[in-house]
Amino acid sequence: MQIKRVVITGMGSVSPFGNDVKALMDGIEHGRSAVRLMEGWDKYKGLRSHVAAPAEIQDERKIPRNKRRFMGRMSIFSAQAAEQALADAGISTADIPQLKIGCAIGSTMGSAKSINDAFEIMLPEKDISQLNSSMFFQCMSHTAAANVAQYLELEGYIMATSAACASSLHAIGAGYDLVRLGRQDIMLCGGAEEVHPTVTGSFDVLMATSAGFNNDPSKTPRPFDRDRDGLVCGEGSGVIVLEDYERAVSRNAMIYAEIIGYSTNGNGSHVSQSNKDSMVKCMQQALSDAGITKHEIDYINAHATATLQGDKEEAEAIKEVFGSSVPVSSLKGYIGHTLGASGAIELIASLQMMQKGVIYPTLNLENISPECMGIDHVMSPVTKKIDTILKNCFAFGGINAALVCRKL
Amino acid sequence: MTEKEIIEKTNKVFEEFFEIESERLKPEAHIFSDLGLDSLDIVDLVVALQKSFGINIRNEDKIRDIRTLQDVYQFIFLIKNAEGIKDS
Numbered sequence: 491m492q493i494k495r496v497v498i499t500g501m502g503s504v505s506p507f508g509n510d511v512k513a514l515m516d517g518i519e520h521g522r523s524a525v526r527l528m529e530g531w532d533k534y535k536g537l538r539s540h541v542a543a544p545a546e547i548q549d550e551r552k553i554p555r556n557k558r559r560f561m562g563r564m565s566i567f568s569a570q571a572a573e574q575a576l577a578d579a580g581i582s583t584a585d586i587p588q589l590k591i592g593c594a595i596g597s598t599m600g601s602a603k604s605i606n607d608a609f610e611i612m613l614p615e616k617d618i619s620q621l622n623s624s625m626f627f628q629c630m631s632h633t634a635a636a637n638v639a640q641y642l643e644l645e646g647y648i649m650a651t652s653a654a655c656a657s658s659l660h661a662i663g664a665g666y667d668l669v670r671l672g673r674q675d676i677m678l679c680g681g682a683e684e685v686h687p688t689v690t691g692s693f694d695v696l697m698a699t700s701a702g703f704n705n706d707p708s709k710t711p712r713p714f715d716r717d718r719d720g721l722v723c724g725e726g727s728g729v730i731v732l733e734d735y736e737r738a739v740s741r742n743a744m745i746y747a748e749i750i751g752y753s754t755n756g757n758g759s760h761v762s763q764s765n766k767d768s769m770v771k772c773m774q775q776a777l778s779d780a781g782i783t784k785h786e787i788d789y790i791n792a793h794a795t796a797t798l799q800g801d802k803e804e805a806e807a808i809k810e811v812f813g814s815s816v817p818v819s820s821l822k823g824y825i826g827h828t829l830g831a832s833g834a835i836e837l838i839a840s841l842q843m844m845q846k847g848v849i850y851p852t853l854n855l856e857n858i859s860p861e862c863m864g865i866d867h868v869m870s871p872v873t874k875k876i877d878t879i880l881k882n883c884f885a886f887g888g889i890n891a892a893l894v895c896r897k898l
Numbered sequence: 899m900t901e902k903e904i905i906e907k908t909n910k911v912f913e914e915f916f917e918i919e920s921e922r923l924k925p926e927a928h929i930f931s932d933l934g935l936d937s938l939d940i941v942d943l944v945v946a947l948q949k950s951f952g953i954n955i956r957n958e959d960k961i962r963d964i965r966t967l968q969d970v971y972q973f974i975f976l977i978k979n980a981e982g983i984k985d986s
Binding site: 619621624 | 916917934936938939941942945946948949954956
């Protein structure tokens with residue numbers, strides 16, 4: 491069997507900065523924070539963190555009601571991101587029936603708002619008769635993948651990768667293999683997630699959220715910073731188009747980059763505590779899969795969510811593999827942690843940086859924490875020729891993922 | 899409840915829940931072929947009508963016979979009428 495080369499030919503995103511890739515990059519380029527104080531979150535007893543980076547649903551009525559009724563927020567985000575990505579790749583929806591095309595869209599869970607709404611309707615009287623027919627389809631774990639597939643009428647592989655914060659990198663990894671093996675010609679891959687007090691609450695009970703900046707939201711999260719105090723949830727979706735290289739070339743498609751390496755592993759030690767050694771192994775395996783040395787990486791887009799332990803472990807892992815020779819930044823300071831969407835949204839931003847030849851800094855990184863030192867933190871925009879990048883994602887559940895992309 | 903009130907309330911359900919323009923809501927309109935509802939929408943129609951009229955119709959077999967908007971009006975009218983007789 492001939493292993494095919496896999497390239498990225500399209501991208502789309504809905505993020506806290508707006509509903510396309512341009513809005514995402516405008517926000518990052520101008521050093522803005524999308525983090526806000528969330529109205530009404532103070533009503534949740536025990537919730538310490540009241541900040542988040544919400545996205546705004548726009549133009550949802552363009553999605554026909556008969557498709558939209560099964561979509562919670564996250565599915566609307568992912569349907570719009572997927573549609574953008576397809577258009578960006580120059581693939582018409584009219585061509586879909588003739589293509590071997592599928593999708594892999596990951597998320598931590600189904601629509602958080604819909605799940606919450608369903609239980610609020612059902613539990614007080616233990617009465618299921620008031621639930622509408624679309625609720626299940628909004629709540630199910632594969633809601634984003636299923637809705638993207640239904641909306642775009644895809645008939646190929648439809649997969650939902652659920653691995654918390656590594657979900658969308660897993661989706662891209664799965665799509666990479668499917669195209670590599672020739673099982674699909676094109677895969678729409680990415681992830682989606684929603685902001686909801688119950689989502690932030692799940693991190694809050696673990697003391698992993700930022701709770702000290704409710705009065706100054708734009709100052710948090712603070713990846714790698716001395717004063718970081720935890721993550722801030724964000725929402726949205728990122729979707730990229732993976733395509734067989736030969737096919738992309740034959741139709742003169744614009745190629746953003748080639749995926750040349752991918753790895754995922756378990757830390758084998760703890761469900762929530764990040765582990766440096768397994769991160770090192772994951773990054774080394776991705777480099778090995780790509781067949782390149784550490785010296786060929788020009789930029790590392792870190793996972794770095796601003797948790798005390800996670801940032802420390804990642805910084806130490808990067809230091810062990812790369813030393814201080816490769817620029818590193820995290821985008822969580824701009825758009826929060828978009829969880830299952832973060833791998834795809836941040837990869838899209840990294841590919842845009844590659845195109846532009848500029849590395850954007852880690853927002854809110856003012857004083858590097860002593861335990862995060864020893865790597866090349868980007869603290870102001872850096873102009874640099876970027877040929878090869880590494881994108882990290884490290885998830886609750888003890889799951890790591892790393893992806894290597896190269897400009898052609 | 900008058901027939902006019904039933905028609906207005908029912909039409910409101912079709913406008914709000916199913917996003918159907920008021921001018922399409924004609925009594926003879928077939929709810930599947932003309933108004934575009936499907937079998938899953940009927941579940942939602944039942945939930946919406948229950949909420950709107952304060953009735954419980956989930957287990958009513960006659961729901962299966964509904965084809966047109968007029969059938970919906972008639973169905974609700976019979977339910978409300980039966981309620982009225984029971985109350986009196």
